[in-house]
Amino acid sequence: MFERITEATFDEIFPLLENNFPENELREKERQKAMLQEPLYGLYGTRRDGGFAAVFAAWEIADFLYIEHFAVKEEYRNGGYGGKLLDAFLAEKSRPTVLEVEEPEDELTRRRIGFYERHGFVYNGYPYLQPPMRRGQDVLPLKLMTKPAAIDETTYKRYKKLIHSNVYRYEGDL
Template identity: 40%
Template sequence: MLSFQPKNIISPEVIELYEAAFPEAERRPLPAQQRLLREGALQLLEIREAGHFVGFIFCWALTDFTFIEHFAIDPVKRGRGTGTKVITLLFEKYGRLVLETEPPRTIDAQRRIRFYEALGFGAFPALYLQPAYRAGGAPLTLILMQKGMFLQEHTFTKVSNEIYREVYGL
């Protein structure tokens, strides 16, 4: 059985998977990540199955949705339905979910988008730029996807503005 264990310190298991699963441009530096956890703004949920670490979620409880900033499953557990179970449990627990994903330029990105679409996520039809995590870095063109919300322009504007303000400090 899967469970979420809230943590306020980033474990070595999470660090290893975080650095393996996301390129540097898509990761917040670890000291900043740890500071946000200590302040209570950011939440870290370690995903466990039968007591064993299988992944993590970094997320933000925003006004009326939960923003999934980073989500990764141990490569050994991928392709076995673990990710589907995690997102299903997360939706049952928190309701409306929003996340960022890459545009469908690569096979992996296309696979990831199909995974989220199969779970009921839809892409907002507007351009979304993720601000750079590091000074001097370029913003990334991403797709903002949601589950449990409307795909209307005013919803996108409200959601993206809140993410920019709360998550990226803009």
Template identity: 40%
Template sequence: MHFLPITEPHPYLNTIQTWYEDSFPVDERRDFADLVTLLPCPDMHLCALLDTPHQLVGFIIYWQWSDILFVEHFAIDPTKRGQQFGQQALEQLVRMAYTYLILEVERPEDELSQRRVRFYERQGFTLNLFDYFQPPYQLGNTPIPMRLMSTPAITNHEDFERFSQLIKTQVYERFYRR
């Protein structure tokens, strides 16, 4: 598994856009044109996931700060799911330098969201039970009830609040159009 950083317009972006828009509801993602404007952002990483030097199998968008790596979006080509590409990508992320690796998941209230949580748990993540709401991508929209998963587990509420605030200000509110 190879992570190919995309920091400027690239031919893979057309396929990534399709997977991005098909995999995430409109209120749980940015407009893709807005995402493309963030490519030069030094703390945001959009990576094409390649199985062979030129075989695109997915993408991941993550933010990296001093001790935290936050996965904003992660998807595998629907025709390649079940072939362990997601597991391989997460294994590579886990080997990166950070104190906490954090991602958002829908609350496990139906079979699909429960399966997603179990997938991440098999990769070593813990479902943190503190209340969390994904901030809206557009100013004025409603936050979405979710959960944070992390490795290692976030065990105290102070750290959870600090991480939640960092994500809110650096991933969401920082890019609101006024």
């Protein structure tokens, strides 16, 4: 169901990432492609009607899975397809999961948080700053959602430190 993306299929799937994430939440194309060499990182796609319909970018860090990106092509949204894919992906990985979301400031961000909550994620209110994805950008205020349960402050700090150092190569204290 999930095809591991390689350098040969990267150019086919990158537009799905590019069309679904703002510039401050996505690396430049060549830097994103270079991530395929990272041992903890995996980029996965699922095909429908001859092309990629969804993409997952995930990191298997220590004892948890960190989902960096998840996107479904627009024509396949709002019919349960994305939820089925998310559930199947998480079942396949079978480990506690962490992802970042924007704060619930408008209808779209509230709907996104609601989607993840319907699939077993819990919104954690700890202050979280995402290090810049591209040079010259500022930090991005986000929140962490976790599955299967909320996390305590000690676990939050451990997850944040591991995500920042492995994913963003950031060693400072945000």
